[in-house]
């Protein structure tokens with residue numbers, strides 16, 4: 332099928348390359364001309380595992396091209412995915428300005444088309460947005476009628492940063508919110524032959540028949556919108572839940588990871604997203620939970636649990652600093668911060684606990700020294716006045732304490748020799764690592 336995708340960020344580009352690799356003819360659209368030029372040369376402008384190789388391949392085969400011209404991209408394709416950003420306003424609500432502008436541009440293309448076209452909202456939008464904000468713009472600006480001249484779908488993404496391409500190609504499920512059968516049937520054709528992840532093999536290692544293909548769920552437009560928010564809110568709540576249990580564990584000298592393993596063996600609960608630590612960050616969980624809180628309030632529903640998910644997380648982010656200041660006055664002390672990205676495998680620092688930790692350390696007068704294998708440049712923009720190092724060895728040397736904030740694999744290579752180069756040999760861990768350091772030199776945020 333001829334597919335256009337508006338937005339070449341963490342969602343649009345993996346989706347574009349993924350669909351091109353499945354045999355579709357893909358046109359990616361972005362307003363950023365530099366990005367479009369880079370993509371057309373096969374250069375990947377974002378940090379995503381496997382994406383540079385696949386992008387180079389599909390661009391050289393001619394199955395993916397990029398353009399700044401939304402109208403023509405829509406006009407010359409059969410289906411359009413809207414995958415632009417939905418930034419958060421100060422009050423937690425989502426800002427639809429970018430979505431609306433992109434929709435207006437797309438509607439111009441619809442206007443010039445004679446054939447049936449399906450418009451698919453992939454951006455995360457609160458329930459009813461597709462029906463009440465996007466669909467009317469499409470109709471007004473194109474002069475056409477939804478359901479007759481064109482179809483509308485809402486197709487949320489569940490991509491994790493760093494593994495977005497893999498998640499796109501092997502989804503747990505595909506949710507198709509549809510205006511009508513014809514819209515949904517057309518979108519379902521795009522996802523023909525998408526497998527579920529390998530983890531969903533049965534106990535003998537065979538792909539379970541139930542999961543041969545990724546399950547496709549057809550819903551209303553607004554249910555699809557809410558499925559995205561409910562999924563992220565539940566995952567975020569699992570993390571805040573295990574962090575609260577972890578804070579109890581810490582008081583009792585219990586290892587929260589033993590507790591999580593025991594709890595997670597119950598198949599009704601599942602072990603995933605029960606890794607306790609310094610809290611969740613990233614571009615999705617904090618923003619989406621806040622947006623859902625704001626939306627619930629607008630509906631007159633008190634989102635008590637969701638508020639607690641955020642509150643627990645806010646406190647958790649600086650708990651390591653509290654634990655450090657219980658042990659020492661950090662004024663003028665060299666404190667090493669290991670890891671700045673909100674999770675390993677990305678250079679993204681959005682809502683990373685490292686930001687709150689550095690803020691708190693600076694407020695208390697500490698001399699902050701930081702290292703991250705990928706996210707240093709991004710953190711420099713926010714905190715230009717701390718000292719950055721090229722490796723953890725340097726960062727630890729002569730430090731009065733170290734805080735481990737992101738679970739990059741390389742931090743498992745920290746040995747007692749490295750710890751002995753510190754002024755005071757103490758590593759406080761905000762993420763669970765797999766190393767052989769002695770107990771007297773380490774302490775966990777929610778484990779002994």
Ligand code: UDX
Pocket residue numbers: 488489490491492493563566570603604605606607608609610611612613614615616673674
């Ligand atoms: C998340 C969702 O997983 C994805 O489906 C959605 O589309 C976007 O938001 P992402 O933000 O890329 O993806 O990262 P994820 O791997 O889910 O981790 C989010 C945060 O939670 C990270 O800060 C991570 O360190 C933290 N986390 C995750 C925990 O603290 N404990 C866990 O058990 C899992």
